[in-house]
Amino acid sequence: MPATRPSLRxxxxxxxxxxxxxxxxxxxxPDLPYPYFVLRQLLDAFKEHMFVVHDGDRLCGYVLATPPSEGQSWILTLGVAPGMRHRGLGRQLMREALxxxxxxxxRTARLGVRPENVTAIxxxxxxxxxxxxxxxRSDYFGPGEDRLLMTLAL
Ligand SMILES: CC(C)(COP(=O)(O)OP(=O)(O)OC[C@H]1O[C@@H](n2cnc3c(N)ncnc32)[C@H](O)[C@@H]1OP(=O)(O)O)[C@@H](O)C(=O)NCCC(=O)NCCS
Structure with a gap:
């Protein structure tokens, strides 16, 4: 795996x-992006819980969590640009958020992931x-959108 460059913060x-x-x-x-207005509202509401990583001028990764409520937070989304994967950025973003x-x-972090998403799992x-x-869970995000829910004890 290529090392994470020091410029990637x-x-x-x-x-x-x-x-x-x-x-x-x-x-x-590409098949299930957030609508613009939803991302805007998530950024407004949870700015302190959204982390990004840049490669030079280009934003190449992001993660978004919710602030704890009754001790529980959700990781709502995590993504790394296709050309920048397998360099530890996903892990780095998750660690920062956690x-x-x-x-x-x-006390706990929860998330939902497509059951076939072996890399993320x-x-x-x-x-x-x-x-x-x-x-x-069948149809967790609507018809045909099953999700495996996962929990981390913090
Ligand atoms: C999931 C995702 C964020 C991982 O990002 P990444 O920067 O490639 O992840 P990392 O380099 O930190 O890899 C972390 C670990 O994931 C696993 N992993 C990464 N790529 C893998 C692969 N091709 N096959 C198997 N496991 C893999 C490994 O356990 C890896 O550990 P390693 O560092 O010892 O290799 C990225 O693949 C992505 O954006 N996918 C599309 C969006 C998505 O599925 N998001 C998650 C939704 S719940």
């Missing part, structure tokens, strides 16, 4: 990242997430 998202995040979200999730949640007193397991024992 994770930071919290800024207002001016909005259009780049929209473009990256469409590239990463560190923030821990510091804020979250391996990443989450390596970070300590465990799949719900009942297996994937």
């Amino acid at each position: 994770v930071r919290t998202a800024l207002e001016q990242d909005m259009s780049d995040i929209v473009l990256l979200d469409r590239e990463v999730f 560190d923030r949640l821990r510091a804020e007193g979250a 391996r990443l989450y397991i390596s970070l300590g997430f465990a799949p719900d024992p009942g297996g994937p």
Whole structure:
């Protein structure tokens, strides 16, 4: 695996990242991107919980978590540009978000992932997430959109 370059630093998202995040979200999730207005509202509401990473001028990764509520947070989305994968950026983004949640007193982090998304599931397991024992939930995100829910004890 190529080493992560020192110039690739994770930071919290800024207002001016909005259009780049929209473009990256469409590239990463071409069949189910967030509508622009949803991403705008997520950025407004959870700016401190959205982290991005740049390669030079180009935004190449992002992760979004919710602030803890009754000790529980959700990782809402994670994406790395196709040409920048397998360099540890996904892991780095997740660690940054999880560190923030821990510091804020979250006790658990939850997420939903497509059951066939082996790459993401391996990443989450390596970070300590465990799949719900009942297996994937059918139609969790609507018809045909099953999701495996996973939990990490922080
Ligand atoms: C999932 C995703 C964010 C991972 O990003 P990434 O930057 O490539 O991940 P990393 O380089 O940090 O890899 C972390 C681990 O994931 C696993 N992994 C990564 N690529 C893998 C592959 N091709 N096959 C198997 N496991 C893989 C490995 O366990 C890897 O550990 P390693 O660092 O020891 O190799 C990226 O593939 C992506 O954006 N996918 C499309 C969007 C998506 O599925 N998001 C998650 C939705 S829940």
